[in-house]
Amino acid sequence: MNATVAGLTWHSLVGRRRAVLLFVLPAVLLALALLVRLVSGQSAGAAADLLGSFSLGFLIPLLCLIAGTGAIGPEIDDGSIVYLLAKPLNRYVIAVSKWVVALGVIVIFGVLPTLAAGFIMAGSDSNLATGYAAGALLAGIAYATVFLLLAVLTRNAVVIGLLYALVWEAAIGGYVPGAQALSIQQWALAVTQKMVGDQASGLGIESAVGLGAGVTLLVVVTVAGLAYTGYRLRSIRINGDE
Amino acid sequence: MSSDSGAGSGVIHDIGFRHYEGPRLGRGYLIRSLYADSLRGCYGLGRSTKSKIMPFLLLLVMTAPAVIMAVVAGVLGLDELPLDYVSYIFALSSAITIFLAAQAPATVSRDLRFRTMPLYLSRPLTRNDYVLAKYGAMSTALFILIAVPQTALFIGALLAKMEFWPNAKGWAAGLLGAFLLSLVLSGIGLLIASITPRRGFGVAAVITVLLLLTLVSGVLSALSYENDQAALSAYFALLNPVSLVQGVLVWTVNAESTYPEPPPGTLGGLVFTAVMLLVIAGSYALLAARYRKVSAS
Amino acid sequence: MSEGRTRVGQVMMISVENLSKRYGAVTALDGLTFAIEPGVVGLVGANGAGKSTMIKILLGLLPATTGGARVLGLDVATDGPAIRQRVGYMPEHDCLPADMSATEFVLHMARMSGLPLTAARERTADTLRHVGLYEERYRSMGGYSTGMKQRVKLAQSLVHDPGLLLLDEPTNGLDPAGRDQMLELLRRIGTEFGIPMLVTSHLLGELEQICDHIVVVDGGRLLRSTSTADVTSASRILAIEVDERMDEVGRAMHAAGLLVHPAGRQLEVELVDDSTYDLVLDVVVQLGVGLHRLERRRHRMAEIFRVDPSLDPQSQASASTAGQAAAAALQQQWVTAAQNHRPQESDQPRGGDDEQ
Structure with missing residues (x-):
């Protein structure tokens, strides 16, 4: 982990126009949470619905897409990654530094707002808030890794990432049971389900994979993804624009 | 011989330069040419092979279910299509949105990214002409994307020996929906995409904004419905461009609504139509304003 | 055209x-x-x-x-x-x-x-x-x-x-x-x-x-x-760079009948014809200096705009060396030619700085 690389990545992620989206999304989540609380009162069910669809299903994947691809994509795009790669830095260190920053962004703009929204809507008696926050965190870690790797592999990382997060996970994952086993959302949901405990099934929190499988897959994807990212950085090609 | 600045390709053949004394066509032709080129670009024609993958894939995704449905309906001898024309549009609205997100940046950010604008602006074309051509191209591209499956459904229905007139009316309604949705989505998509020269960010921004509007509108609508605010629930559909158009169609051609409540009565219908026109005009105006500020250098 | x-x-x-x-x-x-x-x-x-x-x-x-x-x-x-x-x-x-x-x-x-x-x-x-x-x-x-x-x-x-x-x-x-x-x-x-x-x-x-x-x-x-x-219709220039005793070389060449103008570390000699080369080389050999550069150049735009108060055509009287006078004469040639050829051009530098 290299502090300079991390600092530069942080500034490029948060100090730009893309930061507007970073602020808007959690703001909307919190506003909705407040509204639900005001209108419907404290409700675990409403919390589960909103957090499941808005947070885990939209905010976290898109935030990770923006942060994960944004941590390295623009640099590869305009070729300035060359300056970084010309330094005697371990490629894995570069990968991890950027990954840490992306994660930081995700935690600040995704996980913490999820936690807050959960508390706002469901209070602290059920473990809903912490459960979803944990799910968001783990999903965020896995998504960030996958999208960072995608950004290193291809110029079309954003489109492919979108196709995965939206089409695969939401649409196909909803209809094809086998596909659900390959969905980061489901793995994270397994953890949430466990943390929420007994109320989970009543609230409709049900993952298609078991806890053990979910956690294992999350860990495997994260570690392998990071390792492969570092590996690919060693031989990255900076071509022309297409 | 393909050396670049080496010897050989620097040799100019002595054919002589021919001056051009032919017609130089006016702005209408220029707008049409830009329109045609941009429309082709939306489907990757005239560009590299990679840029054809996404649009044609999405066209396939849009059309295949229609074909399958028609075939199944024919085989089973159904009287009418399992999913009517307009509902089909909204069932596949994700694919339409993805097409917009992928191709709006290809239409406008591209010229910003590669700084081709000065080449356009140093020609007789004006900035407003440019915006008009691009808007027209994106709308047409979306229209084609939706109209092709609609037509496939219609043909399939006819081949399955269903009644002509109901299907013809449904098809016309579907085309109307295609037309309105294309205009609304193009305006929003192009506006968002024109803000950034980066293609990837443009794609993510368009999708994020549209999804955000869908989710917010859905949550608010469901919330108000659960609290017996039926009218309010219906009006929240205004926030989402897709349901906005759906609302207009519900009012005009009696389409089915996927929201808990359709727009209430005539007032609702008028409000939806007015908002839709406002969105189209507004996003066009903002797009034109954006391009007035684009640097010519 | x-x-x-x-x-x-x-x-x-x-x-x-x-x-x-x-x-x-x-x-x-x-x-x-x-x-x-x-x-x-x-x-x-x-x-x-x-x-x-x-x-x-x-x-x-x-x-x-x-x-x-x-x-x-x-x-x-x-x-x-x-x-x-x-x-x-x-x-x-x-x-x-x-x-x-x-x-x-x-x-x-x-x-x-x-x-x-x-x-x-x-x-x-x-x-x-x-x-x-x-x-x-x-x-x-x-x-x-x-x-x-x-x-x-x-x-x-x-x-x-x-x-x-x-x-x-x-x-x-x-x-x-x-x-x-x-x-x-x-x-x-x-x-x-x-x-x-x-x-x-x-x-x-x-x-x-x-x-x-x-x-x-x-x-x-x-x-x-x-x-x-x-x-560019004015004469061509030979640029010479020697490793020592530049002044001596300059004077010797001038004595041999060449128009010489010192320019920084180089000497610029008006190139009349091929005999100029011979003269230059004779001088260099006689003095026993090392010749670093012998380069033929057409007039550069830079020369027109080089500012040297003593080269101001109006103050030729203050030119102290023959070389400077020669260069001044050259520049005067250009200015007159320009003025005669194109009466409508504006030739005055603006604002007092005409150094490029």
Whole structure:
């Protein structure tokens, strides 16, 4: 982990126009949470619905897409990654530094707002808030890794990432049971389900994979993804624009 | 011989330069040419092979279910299509949105990214002409994307020996929906995409904004419905461009609504139509304003 | 220039009057006034001297803060669209989309200039051949080298047969061979193809090869507007660099009858004919010094604008050495020739600094 690389990545992620989206999304989540609380009162069910669809299903994947691809994509795009790669830095260190920053962004703009929204809507008696926050965190870690790797592999990382997060996970994952086993959302949901405990099934929190499988897959994807990212950085090609 | 600045390709053949004394066509032709080129670009024609993958894939995704449905309906001898024309549009609205997100940046950010604008602006074309051509191209591209499956459904229905007139009316309604949705989505998509020269960010921004509007509108609508605010629930559909158009169609051609409540009565219908026109005009105006500020250098 | 264009000789190709452009506190152009007849004109200045700004104003892409300009007789403020129909523009920066081929792109640009499809196709093929792009024209431009990209940029500016070409740093980024080829191409365009051109550059030497007329700007102000012919019709120069005793060598050469002018670490000798070389070498051998450089140069633009108060034609009386007097005489020649040849040019440097 290299502090300079991390600092530069942080500034490029948060100090730009893309930061507007970073602020808007959690703001909307919190506003909705407040509204639900005001209108419907404290409700675990409403919390589960909103957090499941808005947070885990939209905010976290898109935030990770923006942060994960944004941590390295623009640099590869305009070729300035060359300056970084010309330094005697371990490629894995570069990968991890950027990954840490992306994660930081995700935690600040995704996980913490999820936690807050959960508390706002469901209070602290059920473990809903912490459960979803944990799910968001783990999903965020896995998504960030996958999208960072995608950004290193291809110029079309954003489109492919979108196709995965939206089409695969939401649409196909909803209809094809086998596909659900390959969905980061489901793995994270397994953890949430466990943390929420007994109320989970009543609230409709049900993952298609078991806890053990979910956690294992999350860990495997994260570690392998990071390792492969570092590996690919060693031989990255900076071509022309297409 | 393909050396670049080496010897050989620097040799100019002595054919002589021919001056051009032919017609130089006016702005209408220029707008049409830009329109045609941009429309082709939306489907990757005239560009590299990679840029054809996404649009044609999405066209396939849009059309295949229609074909399958028609075939199944024919085989089973159904009287009418399992999913009517307009509902089909909204069932596949994700694919339409993805097409917009992928191709709006290809239409406008591209010229910003590669700084081709000065080449356009140093020609007789004006900035407003440019915006008009691009808007027209994106709308047409979306229209084609939706109209092709609609037509496939219609043909399939006819081949399955269903009644002509109901299907013809449904098809016309579907085309109307295609037309309105294309205009609304193009305006929003192009506006968002024109803000950034980066293609990837443009794609993510368009999708994020549209999804955000869908989710917010859905949550608010469901919330108000659960609290017996039926009218309010219906009006929240205004926030989402897709349901906005759906609302207009519900009012005009009696389409089915996927929201808990359709727009209430005539007032609702008028409000939806007015908002839709406002969105189209507004996003066009903002797009034109954006391009007035684009640097010519 | 071909016959059909001499009618344009009645109209100034570009005329600029008291043109200024300010961006807040920064002045890009400051009260420029000049007029040029059709031909190949060079606009020379260091980076940031206002050349690109000038071109954009001429195209009507930027409004001037004060003053006005006319291109081909049309006012840039009011007749922008008409001007843009008649001119071709080659920008300095990269402007080619990476996912199109050269043919597709130039064809599109030809149509965007109003050419009907068939004519556009023909002219695209012709123009690309003229600029020297063959099979590579079908590949995506993302993979092109700088030289190829410059050619495509030139092609799109030419394809619609413009009445005037505005080329912003056409040799930017090219290696010496590519630079020569581009200059040769431009020379052909100006002479054989008969299209008037305004070429900008920050390299003085290359423009003198192709331009009939030079306009020099510095810091947004006009330094000179002269005809190249007047300048380069003066004598040629031999540049000599020795490793020691430069003064002695200079004096010895002067004694041998050569016109010598010291210029920094070099001695510049007027090259009369081949015997000059012999004289120089004799001197060098006799004195036993080492000869580092013996280079033949045509006059550089820089020499016209070198400031040396003792060279001021009005103060020749104060010239103390024969060498300086000789150089002063040379410069006087140029000034007189310029003044006699073109009475309407403005020759005064602006604002007191005329150092380039």
